Every structure is written in C-alpha cells, then in structure tokens.
Amino acid sequence: MRKVVHKLFWVWQFDKEEEWLNEMAAKGLALVGTGFCRYEFEESLPGEYEVRLQLLEKSPVHPESEKYISFIEETGAEHVGSYMKWVYFRKKKSDGEFQLFSDTDSKIKQLSMVISCILILSIINLVVGVENTYLLIRHFSGALGGGSSANIIGFVNLAIGIFGTAGAMRLIRKRSRLKKDKQIFE
Numbered sequence: 001m002r003k004v005v006h007k008l009f010w011v012w013q014f015d016k017e018e019e020w021l022n023e024m025a026a027k028g029l030a031l032v033g034t035g036f037c038r039y040e041f042e043e044s045l046p047g048e049y050e051v052r053l054q055l056l057e058k059s060p061v062h063p064e065s066e067k068y069i070s071f072i073e074e075t076g077a078e079h080v081g082s083y084m085k086w087v088y089f090r091k092k093k094s095d096g097e098f099q100l101f102s103d104t105d106s107k108i109k110q111l112s113m114v115i116s117c118i119l120i121l122s123i124i125n126l127v128v129g130v131e132n133t134y135l136l137i138r139h140f141s142g143a144l145g146g147g148s149s150a151n152i153i154g155f156v157n158l159a160i161g162i163f164g165t166a167g168a169m170r171l172i173r174k175r176s177r178l179k180k181d182k183q184i185f186e
Contacts, residue, residue: 003029003041011118012167014053014086021051025090034081034088049090050098052077055113056085072100085117104182111175115168122164129157 005024009017021031024041030049033040056065060082069079069087077091077098091098101107132154 001043002032003043005039005041006037007039008037010167011114011121011164012171014055014114018051018053021053021088025049025051031080031088031090034083034086036083040081048092048094050093051080051088051090052098052100053086053088054100055110055117056087057113059085060087104178108175108178108182111171111178115171115175118164118168118171122161122168124161125157125164126161129154129159129161132157 007020009020021039025031025044026047028044028046028048029041030044031039031051032042056068058065060066060069065087072089073079075091076095077089079087080090081088089100101110136154
C-alpha cells in the first residue's frame with residue numbers, strides 16, 4: 001500500500017529532510033517518489049532502507065547527472081526520485097553503509113552548492129522586494145492601499161529574502177566548522 005505525505009522543508013534543512021526520511025524508513029515506510037513538498041512511501045520492513053539526498057550541479061536529466069546517478073545505482077542504491085536538482089536515493093541497509101559524501105571535501109562542496117543556490121534566490125527576492133516596496137512608498141506615500149498585489153508581493157519577497165539569507169548563514173557556519181575540523185586533522 002502506498003502512502004503520500006506532504007511536508008515542507010526549507011532548502012537549508014536538507015539534513016533534517018534526510019533524517020525524517022530515514023525515520024520514516026525505520027517505521028517501515030520506504031521512499032518511492034518525491035515532488036514539491038510531496039513524499040510517496042510504500043510499506044517495507046522497518047529499517048530496511050537508508051535514504052540519502054543530494055543537490056546536483058546540473059539537472060537530473062543532464063547527461064553528466066544521468067551518468068552520476070547510474071554510478072550510484074551500480075553501488076546497489078536506487079534512484080527513487082528527483083525534484084529540480086535534488087536527487088533521492090535509497091539503499092538496503094543489509095547491503096552495507098550508504099554515504100554519498102565520504103570525505104570532508106565532498107561535504108564542503110555540497111554545502112557550498114546549497115549555499116550558492118539559497119543566496120542567489122535570496123538576493124533576487126531581496127532586490128524584487130526592495131524595488132516593490134520602493135514603488136509602493138513612491139506611489140502611495142507610504143500608505144498600504146490601492147488594492148495592488150505588488151504591495152503584498154514586495155513584502156513577501158523581502159521576507160523570503162531575509163529568511164533565505166538566515167538559512168544560508170546557518171549552512172555557512174556549518175561549512176566553516178567542517179573547514180576548521182579539516183585543518184585540525186590535516
């Protein structure tokens with residue numbers, strides 16, 4: 001029997017998303033499909049699978065990405081879904097440990113890609129939000145009125161930009177800790 005769960009994770013919460021997917025697998029719900037805030041599961045033995053997710057440099061349908069996904073599948077993992085540049089894999093625990101990032105450099109690279117993605121989207125939202133807010137102030141002398149949806153959209157863009165920047169800062173601190181740990185152990 002299949003079960004669909006709708007759940008929101010922010011981009012910078014990919015580790016929490018992966019943790020939740022593994023908690024679901026521990027309960028006997030194996031991931032079989034993904035979408036925007038959508039996860040499809042099927043019943044399995046509790047703890048049968050381990051789930052990993054990764055942000056790719058290119059779209060999952062790009063030949064380089066397809067080659068990488070095939071490589072991961074050759075290790076015994078299954079590609080169970082993709083959403084934008086994110087790919088989701090599962091592997092039976094009985095087949096051994098399953099890690100996509102086995103060294104500190106690959107973890108740092110992954111974090112850097114996620115940080116770049118978040119900051120680009122945050123900057124776009126901040127610029128659009130500031131521009132719409134400026135236009136609102138200019139045209140309505142600071143009054144919220146006129147029935148324009150640009151009023152709300154500007155504030156939403158600002159909020160998303162600020163929220164995204166805060167999320168990116170969390171990942172930047174995490175990446176800095178990894179870099180510091182790497183220097184200590186070298």
